[in-house]
Amino acid sequence: MKEQVILYRHSKEDISRIIQDIFRNHPDQSKEKALYVYSMDLLQNRLEHISEVFPKSTIHAIAIKTNALPEVLQHIVSEGHGLEAASIEEVRLAIQAGCPSERIVFDSPAKTREEIEECDTLYKGMYLNVNSFQELKRLETSKDLRIGLRVNPLLDVGAPGIYNVSNSNSKFGIPIHLQDQIIQSAFSMNHICGLHVHAGSEIGNTDQHVEAIGRVYDIAETINAKQKGKIEFFDLGGGIPARMKEGIQPTLFGFVDALKKRCPKLFSDYQLITEYGRLVHAHNAFAIGRVEYVLDYYNPQIIITHLGANLFLREIYSATAPYHAIHILDENGKLKSNPEELYDIGGPLCFSGDFIGRKIQLNQADENNWIVVSDCGANTISMWSEHCSREKIKVIYHQSKKGNG
Ligand SMILES: Cc1ncc(COP(=O)(O)O)c(C=O)c1O
Numbered sequence: 462m463k464e465q466v467i468l469y470r471h472s473k474e475d476i477s478r479i480i481q482d483i484f485r486n487h488p489d490q491s492k493e494k495a496l497y498v499y500s501m502d503l504l505q506n507r508l509e510h511i512s513e514v515f516p517k518s519t520i521h522a523i524a525i526k527t528n529a530l531p532e533v534l535q536h537i538v539s540e541g542h543g544l545e546a547a548s549i550e551e552v553r554l555a556i557q558a559g560c561p562s563e564r565i566v567f568d569s570p571a572k573t574r575e576e577i578e579e580c581d582t583l584y585k586g587m588y589l590n591v592n593s594f595q596e597l598k599r600l601e602t603s604k605d606l607r608i609g610l611r612v613n614p615l616l617d618v619g620a621p622g623i624y625n626v627s628n629s630n631s632k633f634g635i636p637i638h639l640q641d642q643i644i645q646s647a648f649s650m651n652h653i654c655g656l657h658v659h660a661g662s663e664i665g666n667t668d669q670h671v672e673a674i675g676r677v678y679d680i681a682e683t684i685n686a687k688q689k690g691k692i693e694f695f696d697l698g699g700g701i702p703a704r705m706k707e708g709i710q711p712t713l714f715g716f717v718d719a720l721k722k723r724c725p726k727l728f729s730d731y732q733l734i735t736e737y738g739r740l741v742h743a744h745n746a747f748a749i750g751r752v753e754y755v756l757d758y759y760n761p762q763i764i765i766t767h768l769g770a771n772l773f774l775r776e777i778y779s780a781t782a783p784y785h786a787i788h789i790l791d792e793n794g795k796l797k798s799n800p801e802e803l804y805d806i807g808g809p810l811c812f813s814g815d816f817i818g819r820k821i822q823l824n825q826a827d828e829n830n831w832i833v834v835s836d837c838g839a840n841t842i843s844m845w846s847e848h849c850s851r852e853k854i855k856v857i858y859h860q861s862k863k864g865n866g
Contacts, residue, residue, distance in 0.1 A: 480794030527738030609655030620661030659698025703743030769808015
């Protein structure tokens, strides 16, 4: 029955209703050029889901890089979860959000000696995943960190080009063909007590994803067969894709069942850690940008709005851009019903590639309407670009009284 659980996503009708509520209750917000609306209800829904599919003791260290809004981090921590930090600055953000160091996972591929010292001195009990043998040497004298070795499983898990970190020229993790050295070095230091694998982001092949984790699990089992309990924690990373086109977000039950089959002792013999990013955040936010005007002498016509590469850096600069549904609302936030036309949607930045959409069918657009971009909770505001020195988009945290999104 659990397979039937649907992970809730906002429809365009929900978005219209939320915007009308915001404008009604806070008329000043309707004067903004753009708004970023983050749903605390959907965040809660995703956190509850990952908690229900994994053992209770699992540390869910949500990736800060995916969404670093302080209120969001605080909520994650207040729910008893952890945070995954990709830089020392993110470690400090986690601390500021109230996260105990025993629930912080530090994963930067470029940790300096000073940063390691800071962690060892100030954040005792923190998890730190070592990226390479070179970095491991820097940890020889550390006393109070839980150290894991990141392993590159060298398996194609179907992640788009720039998010594929499991190939042979990846800068992340020790390649698994050095397995003998990995095992040797695990025994070379008492405080190495974990293994880590993050096989990629937006992973398209679940079987290969499970196999990638399985290969690293096999190493953990080999080490523990030699010395019982040596590998205490197993960090399986993130990488589960968020559905961006229409349709439901599949639950994690199928993935977890496959993991249990491939790695029978993973859920009983190890302190499990996950590092989800996109899955937790992608659906939780949408952005609206005011229509400034329409260049009607082109075909398609071009809408000029205030959402562009500042917020959608990945979408505009990457060849494998995440898809986002785009809609239009009238000035009060209502869905429009006038005839549809074909539009390109240009952002506010001064370079010609600043388009968030091309050839999009929308109800006729007028000045002061709103362009809505859905599913932008992940890797958008945390990647905010200061190009053209535009002020950062205003954030609104939305929580429905009923708690239903
Ligand atoms: C080490 C590590 N863990 C977790 C994540 C989060 O990944 P995702 O958003 O695909 O779940 C990333 C993303 O880049 C990562 O590099």
